[in-house]
Amino acid sequence: MDKVTQIKSATLSDDLTQRLTAEIVEGVLPLGSKISEPELAKRYGVSRGPLREALVKLETLGLITRTANVGARVIELNIEDLLDTYTLREAMEGMAARLAAELISEQEVAELYQLLEDHQAHLDANQDEHYASQYGNEDFHLRIIHASQNNKLIRVLTQDLYATIRMYRRYTADSRPDPRQALREHKAILDAIANREGDLAELLMRRHISRAANLLRKAMLQNSISQGNTGQP
């Protein structure tokens, strides 16, 4: 629990969007559970107006589904959706890597190499491989995405798809990819970018993501994901 409940935003609707997103990703609101507007409004001490605006946003983020006059439910995870999401990532982050190879500055390249070295050192020192893998991984990918300098791409990846990706990672947390292997792949991608080889960078990024998708797929098949947690009746 790092970022605690104290989120002060300009508008209640924005606050609610962030909070609800977090609660869904973390499983506080179990997968597939019904969302009662009066109940949630009471829980957060707000009226239904801003709450409904937040729900509209969550729907476009793909975190809940809403049906007119029936209500909203938290989405459920399934393998097709997982694979679809990662295929989309493959296309978009592949393009991001290609653009990064064209546009990234030498300084950013240096910083990325530093990041990978830090990650390597962290791996050598700690046994807490999952934590290191998790954050190093995210950081690397986010930097490549931003290096593309394509605002549309950045927005879809870091806002629209991000929550979904985190959910799938969370619910398949048991079997994570080998962080050392991931690090090697990151290194290869960065080399391609540093050499301004856009084609290669795209290819490697695609394979990297495709491989991650396969691992998650296997994890889901074993887990047979269904159970949320920490929900109140």
Place this chain on the structure above:
Amino acid sequence: MDKVTQIKSATLSDDLTQRLTAEIVEGVLPLGSKISEPELAKRYGVSRGPLREALVKLETLGLITRTANVGARVIELNIEDLLDTYTLREAMEGMAARLAAELISEQEVAELYQLLEDHQAHLDANQDEHYASQYGNEDFHLRIIHASQNNKLIRVLTQDLYATIRMYRRYTADSRPDPRQALREHKAILDAIANREGDLAELLMRRHISRAANLLRKAMLQNSISQGNTGQP
């Protein structure tokens, strides 16, 4: 003016979303104009509640920008955004073409060939090249997208990006790509898909979209897009 104002949906908010999207794309609400909630609510005969929910959706669609306590404005078009959007299309529709090559049925292939033949016949018969180009083009792309069978991809392309793409096309309507050239490219893409050559299909689709982006870019440079139209004071 084909689909007239009569849209009956389950909820006022959904109606408003559709109407406002259409009005923005068609220029009834001029680019960059401020959106007054009381005024719009009065115009449509609804209260501000559903209207605000629609505005939240329009914001996520990238058609308006909202600032807390300040209000909403229709977006403005600029070249960077256009290029970013089309680069994203390139990545995503390229992937769609690749997936289509793997997954499309023989019957769908036949239908697509028929579509292209109809398009050809229409071009030979009519001088109204732009109309034919417009609709034939859209239809072809939408079918490829759906043939990918990737729901996430379909959703982002046909819902999140669609309105934006239509706007750029409308505001650069003067100089459209040569429809016969576009048709040739479509034919080549479809051949690749029919032959199950995913790599080639992706490559050709990317080039096709990249070329369209270049033409739109030139059109925007000439037009120096700024003026909306048909708006009331």
Place this chain on the structure above:
DNA sequence: CCTTCTCATATTGTCGACAATCTACAGATT
């Protein structure tokens, strides 16, 4: 015992009003 219809209940959709915040204009000050 199962099916179907009815009605009560709860939930969602919508509205009008109030509170908080920003914008613009006028006046004062340097």
Place this chain on the structure above:
DNA sequence: AATCTGTAGATTGTCGACAATATGAGAAGG
């Protein structure tokens, strides 16, 4: 004259209540 400040007006954010719709339990009938 230019800049700053303060107030008035308007706009956005939020709230509680009412209307419309779906859900579920129970009765009636087969």
